[in-house]
Amino acid sequence: MAYSKSQVPDTAQHYLVCGIKDCEKNCLFYCNPCHQPMCEQCRDEHQxxxxxxxxxxxxxxxxxxxxxxxxxxxHPTKDLDILCDQCSVPLCSKCSTMPVHNGHSFTDLETIYTENSAACRQEIQNIRAYFIPMAKDLQNEIKIDATKIKTIMDGIRSSMMDEAKSLKTLVDEVTSDNIEQVNKMEESLKEMLQSQDKTYEDYISYLKDLVNQFYGYLSSTQFQNNAIIFPLSEYFKIRPIPETIKPVPPVFTAGRYSKEMVAKLLGKVTVSKTKPETRKVKAMETASKHLKPTRLQGREKYGVKQRLSSSVTKVREYTVPGVDRVHHISQGKSSSLWVSDYCSNIVQTDLQGNQLQKIKTSGGRYVGNLTVTQEGDVIYADKVNKVINRITPDKTITEFIKTGDWTPLSIHSSHINGDILVGMIKEGKGKVTRYKTGKEIQNIERDNKGQELYSYPHYITENINGDICTSDSIKQAVVVVNKSGQHRFSYTGQGSVSYPRGVCTDRLGHILVCDIHSNTVDLLEHDGQFLCVLLTKQQGVLSPCSVCVDDEQNLYVGQWKTNTVTVYKYLQ
Structure with missing residues (x-):
């Protein structure tokens, strides 16, 4: 679908066509007086x-x-098209001849409008490319600081509790020592009192014996040898009462501790005297070095500094053993590549093309059917049994998801949140389903007008902004929806019949699309605007069917008619 010739939007979603009647060629030029987009041929004729x-x-x-x-x-028949520089008012050409504007200078209003519109667009770009990302960076920094503060405060609380426990242990030890000392003092005093008690017990016994002796003298009837008839002075010499001392108990002197003294013992929390630093905001001039206003400089709004190279460089090329044709490729962990062919073989190779392992599946033919998860597992669509299977690193194949009546075609594991996106068909209809931990959480089938979005969702991927990009070989378009499932745009190629197959995205948010018919790989902005034909047959691309980009931003292209994978460098 091309745009109307009467109006070309600022941000194209498909491609720009020449505005000359019956000409459908790609628009490259513009006539400012006519306000007409033109192809190169029509421009020459126009001149x-x-x-x-x-x-x-x-x-x-x-x-x-x-x-x-x-x-x-x-002058109602005239358009406002000039600006009086002295009066700063818009005028028509007839107004400029009036006496009030005699000797004044005038500027073309369209020129001013264009310059100010460009300034507004530049300011919008600055806001989106610098201010919003910078503010979000600071916002993220605040969240990190909040986490750090929580950790620090938890540490302080823990230290305070440890200090209190330490002091309590010391208090318990001192109290125990004091009590033991009191116990010893009490035992000593008890021994002294017991000794005194024995002294008086013995003395009382002595006195009782003496009383009995005197009673014996009184009751005796025989005077012979009876002491009562003799002087008794010797007998009346009674031993004095023993002297004893009263015990002196110890005195406990209570500690005189205030809350402040205890706080001093335990330590206290104070406000740091360190002057807080102002959060660093990168200067606009510094940021602008990577934010030049050109479409071919990538997605600066995502904070990525890479930009498109002026040329594409072929890095290497190798054949994949064990497959007949390269139908789908996916970057694995440990610098490996996973490849599937139309005969349901899945092969893992290193980056030199050496086979690491080969797995024969029952997934049927012609399916863009594998992806590598964040955990490093390979999952693939088995369209015969209508399931998604998982291959673990120990080569064990287990059933992961059942798709019911729907036949799974394409599959992608999100690098954002680990969700699984699956393109499926049933009775001539297509849909994209999102799974989280094996459970279905979203189905995308129609646009906001109720129209079917998909017929045969052959390949699928996800962009860095969460957009879901699906290559539909029946609709002959790349259908892009946002993460909520709202249709954003459909890309149908550059004028000729499009046969899109493999689709992937890079760190700048570009969308790369294989066209198996024209032997090209197209490069699009994240919003669908065509940037350029990145690869052509002249660069060795023949029936490109699958693409992926690795962490170093190398582009891998798999060819449908051979078992060849070619690697290109297109970002610098």
């Missing part, structure tokens, strides 16, 4: 025509914006 040979013809990206039509209030 040859006597009526238009003096028109200003520029590359499309340098075009002037079409000035909105507004009628002059004083």
């Amino acid at each position: 040859k025509s006597p009526e238009t040979k003096n028109h200003e013809l520029v590359p499309y990206r340098h075009r002037k914006d079409h000035l909105p039509v507004e009628k002059c209030r004083d």
Whole structure:
């Protein structure tokens, strides 16, 4: 689907066509006086025509914006098209001849409009490419700081509890020592009192014996040898009462501790005297080095500094043993590549093409059917049994997801959240289903007008912004929806019949599409605007069917008619 010739949007989703009647060629140039997009041939004819040979013809990206039509209030048949520099008011050509503007200078309003529109677009680009990412970076920094503060405060709380436990242990030890000392003092005093008690017990016994002795003298009737008839002075010499001392108990002197003294013992938390640093905001000038206003410099809004090279370099080429034709490729861990062919063979190779392992599946033919998960497992679509299988590193194949009545065709493991995206068909209809931990959580089938989005979702991938990009070989288009399933755009090639197959994205948000019919690989912006034909038959591309980009931004292209994989460098 091409755009209407009457109006070409600023951000194309498919491709720009020439505005000359019955010409459907790709638009490259623009006539500013006519406000008409043109192909190269029509531009040449336009310049040859006597009526238009003096028109200003520029590359499309340098075009002037079409000035909105507004009628002059004083001259309703005239359009406002100039600006009085002295009065700063828009005028029509007739107004400029009025006495009030005598001697004044004028500027073409369309020129001003174009320059200010470009400035607005540049400012929008600055906001999107610098201010929003910078603010988000600072916001992320705040979240990191919040986590750090939580960790620090937890550490302080733990230290305080440890300090309190340590002090409590010391208090318990001192208290135990004091109690033991008191116990010893008590035992000593008890021994002293027991000794005194024995002293008086013995003395009382002595006195009782003496009383009994005197009673014996009184009761005796015989005077012979009876002491009572003799002087008793010797007998009345009673031993004095023993002297004893009263015990002196110990005195406990209680500690005189205040809360402040305890706080001093335990330590306290104080506000740091370190002056807080202002969060660093990268200067606009510094950021602008990587934010030049050209479409071919990639997705600066995502903070990636790579940009497109002026040329594509072939890095290496190798054949994949064990496969008949390269139908699908996916980058694995440990610098390996996984390849499937139309006979349901899955082969793992190193980056020199040496076979590491080969697995024969029952998944049927002609399916873009494998992907490598974040954990390093390979999962593939088995369209015969209508299941998604998992191959673990020990080569064990287990059933992972059942797709019911729907036949799985394409599959992709998200590098953003680990979700599994599966393109499926049933009775001539297609859909894309999202799975999380093996459970179905989203189905995408129709656009907001109720139209079917897919017929045969042959290859599928995910962009860095969460967009789901699906190559549909029946609709002959790459259908792109956002992560909520809302249709964003459909790319149908550059004018000729398109046969899209493999599709992948890179770190800049570019979309790379194989066209098996034209022997090309197209490069698109994340919003669908065509950037360039990245690879052609002249560069060794023959029936490209599958693509993937590794962590070093090397592009791997698998060929349908051979078992050849070619590696290119297109970012610098």
